[in-house]
Amino acid sequence: MKEKLIAIIAEYLGKDASEIEADATFEDLGLDSLDIAELVMQIEDELGVTIELNAELNNIDKLVEYIENQG
Amino acid sequence: MSFRILGTGSALPVTTVSNEDLTKFLDTSDEWIRTRTGITERRVMNDGESLLTLATSACKNALEMANTSPEEIELIVCTTLAGDYTSPALYCLIAKALGLSDRVITMDTNMGCCGFEYGLQIAHTYFASGMITKKAIVVSAEGLSRHADWSDRATCCLFGDASGAVVLEAAPDRKVDFDWTVSGNADILNITRHADNSPWNTYDGKGVLHMNGQEVFKFAVSSISARIGAVLEKNGLAPDDIAKFFLHQANIRIINSAIHKMGVAPEKFPHNIERLGNTSSATIPVLLDETVRAGGVQRGDKIILCAFGAGLASIACLLEF
Numbered sequence: 023m024k025e026k027l028i029a030i031i032a033e034y035l036g037k038d039a040s041e042i043e044a045d046a047t048f049e050d051l052g053l054d055s056l057d058i059a060e061l062v063m064q065i066e067d068e069l070g071v072t073i074e075l076n077a078e079l080n081n082i083d084k085l086v087e088y089i090e091n092q093g
Numbered sequence: 094m095s096f097r098i099l100g101t102g103s104a105l106p107v108t109t110v111s112n113e114d115l116t117k118f119l120d121t122s123d124e125w126i127r128t129r130t131g132i133t134e135r136r137v138m139n140d141g142e143s144l145l146t147l148a149t150s151a152c153k154n155a156l157e158m159a160n161t162s163p164e165e166i167e168l169i170v171c172t173t174l175a176g177d178y179t180s181p182a183l184y185c186l187i188a189k190a191l192g193l194s195d196r197v198i199t200m201d202t203n204m205g206c207c208g209f210e211y212g213l214q215i216a217h218t219y220f221a222s223g224m225i226t227k228k229a230i231v232v233s234a235e236g237l238s239r240h241a242d243w244s245d246r247a248t249c250c251l252f253g254d255a256s257g258a259v260v261l262e263a264a265p266d267r268k269v270d271f272d273w274t275v276s277g278n279a280d281i282l283n284i285t286r287h288a289d290n291s292p293w294n295t296y297d298g299k300g301v302l303h304m305n306g307q308e309v310f311k312f313a314v315s316s317i318s319a320r321i322g323a324v325l326e327k328n329g330l331a332p333d334d335i336a337k338f339f340l341h342q343a344n345i346r347i348i349n350s351a352i353h354k355m356g357v358a359p360e361k362f363p364h365n366i367e368r369l370g371n372t373s374s375a376t377i378p379v380l381l382d383e384t385v386r387a388g389g390v391q392r393g394d395k396i397i398l399c400a401f402g403a404g405l406a407s408i409a410c411l412l413e414f
């Protein structure tokens with residue numbers, strides 16, 4: 023799951039997966055609110071999950087936990 | 094019978110409002126607006142201008158390119174969120190200003206930002222039914238500066254005023270097709286009505302635009318690829334068969350996201366959002382006119398127009414230019 027999310031975000035940013043820190047905030051990764059909206063849609067499509075965004079959900083680790091808790 | 098576009102025209106207000114101008118009364122910055130929306134400036138109507146003056150100029154430009162005299166027009170569809178008057182409708186005034194026949198078939202329609210494409214669909218139906226056999230006008234005229242909430246930095250910076258028009262001519266065997274969706278959602282994007290006159294009604298609202306930007310953004314991005322994909326599939330076409338895609342100009346980020354999602358060359362997506370912002374149903378006919386006049390569309394080219402907006406509604410229109 024985590025690798026998959028990192029791969030999607032790395033592709034979006036045009037970076038290598040090794041450059042993406044899972045505990046860095048989305049803002050620190052250079053993603054603004056519209057980037058996040060776009061990425062969430064892509065993740066929902068690719069992983070078949072539903073994500074309700076909120077301010078707490080601000081890095082990859084938290085997003086992984088959120089998706090896994092959905093079961 | 095089908096149709097082809099014979100002429101295009103557009104008209105813009107003279108007053109330009111830059112992002113810098115907005116910082117004089119809003120807590121915003123040129124940088125924020127440019128990076129989040131792509132917009133650097135927009136046009137707004139001043140006292141001497143109206144939707145009638147803009148729409149009349151746009152139609153005259155289109156009639157001139159089409160080498161058509163006003164008496165030849167059998168149908169005029171005018172798309173607007175709100176005309177200069179609640180009544181009479183804008184088309185009556187435009188028909189008079191252009192000198193159209195008093196037997197012309199006329200209507201105003203309000204399909205928000207999708208108005209121009211729905212207007213083409215109406216015209217298509219009239220040509221197909223044989224009710225009209227020669228020429229029609231579809232004109233979009235929008236004054237978003239009248240509806241924006243100029244105290245809300247998250248919405249007002251997006252909008253501007255403009256008018257765009259096309260003259261259509263009956264043409265056999267020209268490909269024209271549509272794919273569309275509507276839903277009755279007034280929560281995500283709406284313009285409320287002004288306070289009522291009725292003594293029996295206490296509604297005292299202000300007629301301004303409200304929007305949930307994130308939700309509209311998501312709707313826009315998913316609608317564009319879905320509508321374009323559907324209209325291509327119905328006609329056995331691939332993106333490579335399309336010379337240009339004219340997307341509703343709401344935010345450059347929406348356009349870029351659609352390009353990324355569709356995997357099509359960015360050069361196929363003309364844009365003018367930088368200079369004009371979102372002018373609702375007028376964005377696509379204005380962009381089409383600018384592109385045609387710059388030689389960016391050739392006769393016989395297949396093009397797709399695609400819009401999304403209040404309703405929520407979305408529509409794609411496939412045309413052979």
Ligand SMILES: CC(C)(COP(=O)(O)OP(=O)(O)OC[C@H]1O[C@@H](n2cnc3c(N)ncnc32)[C@H](O)[C@@H]1OP(=O)(O)O)[C@@H](O)C(=O)NCCC(=O)NCCS
Binds near residue numbers: 121
């Ligand atoms: C309107 C839009 C640009 C806003 O971008 P966004 O990333 O969704 O922005 P948000 O509303 O989440 O706001 C993010 C932050 O920027 C701030 N902000 C909003 N507008 C701002 C402005 N003009 N200047 C500076 N900051 C602004 C917000 O207050 C918010 O700050 P906060 O995080 O401290 O609360 C974007 O949502 C959009 O374009 N959506 C589509 C709209 C559209 O196309 N409508 C017409 C359809 S026909």
